[in-house]
Amino acid sequence: MSQAKPDGVTPSQTVGPYFAYGLTPGDKYDWNDAFGNNLVTPDASGERIRVEGTVFDGDGVPVVDCMLEIWQADAQGRFSDPQDKRAIPNSSFKGFGRVGTDAKGGYAFDTITPGSVPDPDGKPQAPHIVIAIYARGMLLHLYSRIYFDGDAANAADPVLALVPADRRATLVATRQPGDKAVYRFDIHLQGDKETVFFDV
């Protein structure tokens, strides 16, 4: 049943400096986490990866009171959402993660490399994770995408193609040396190295 049609959306406000005990309590506060930064479930197929980085403000100072949320497809490119008709309902991989930055502005997610998801025309997009960034001083969260270093599909990705060539690198997580699949994705809210954010 519909109510009177609203005259618009409820405006966004900042998450503020004190969200941690409600949204990312971890073991610091007497509350339970609804979501964590480890997305891997035992039944999830695909390459286990870690995505880590630091969030910086316009002065290059680490943002220590930031919350990051990611959303991604499984290794087959399907979202755990009934709106994705291709999803496997019984899979336990949820594809959603949340983390607060630490005292050095750092964060990490443990997850799997997502599969390719089609664009509205049915063309494949390069594997990517979407990310939302919330913090004190941010009245409306920012939206970006994490792509993966060395993936040949990046060259044909329709969203990366919208980004000026000299800024594309800000959306590509760099593979770190070592045996483990660790990707670095720093976020610069402002400045010369400003991360590309999308108007979605």
Place this chain on the structure above:
Amino acid sequence: MTLVYPVQSLAAHPPRLSPGYKSTVKRSPTKPLIPMRHTLSELTGPVYGHETVREHDHDLTVHGKAEPIGERIIVHGNVLDEDGRGVPNALVELWQANSCGRYVHVVDQHPAPLDPNFTGAGRAQTDAKGYYRFVTIKPGAYPWGNHHNAWRPAHIHFSVFGYSFVSRLVTQMYFPGDPLFPFDPIFNSVTDEKARNRMISSFDLENTKPDWALCYRFDIVLRGRNATPMETK
């Protein structure tokens, strides 16, 4: 039902750079955001199970060993889409200061007492019609360092998940008639008065519980409207 998320809906939100709120100056992008078409990555969103919201998570007055100090209130309403349809099974997270205006957070050192029986965190899930309900304590105003003698109007933080990643909303609910409204750069970062008023709850006498709690109503409108326009009769 297929929903669309027009970019025009975003006009209600505050500009990211609102210099009156000083922290925005170094934390807002300076380069233009890049428009893009929504793909499945934007049009889908997380689904959570019943394990996410426990039986008493919505009642912040029963999380301690005894009742918290302050004015007990009911905060309830509907989570709606832009067409006014209830959003079922939406996760609503809430956090707030205690009745003295003090947050449990380690960074909040404002000289007001903590309440051992109040953490200020809660969680609820909307029912099949989009309705949610919390029981809590009315939060106090508190000072902050933005400018001389700056005080935040009493508010409750809300985090809401809708149908998709692009309907995600974090906002603050205010209380009607707060004398601090004209002086608060966060509240006033929303430049349109009608939009600003959508962040103010309404006093709901009809749903107060006599001899127990006052009630405030806060409807939350998320992005999203029917892909095919509704029939007009």
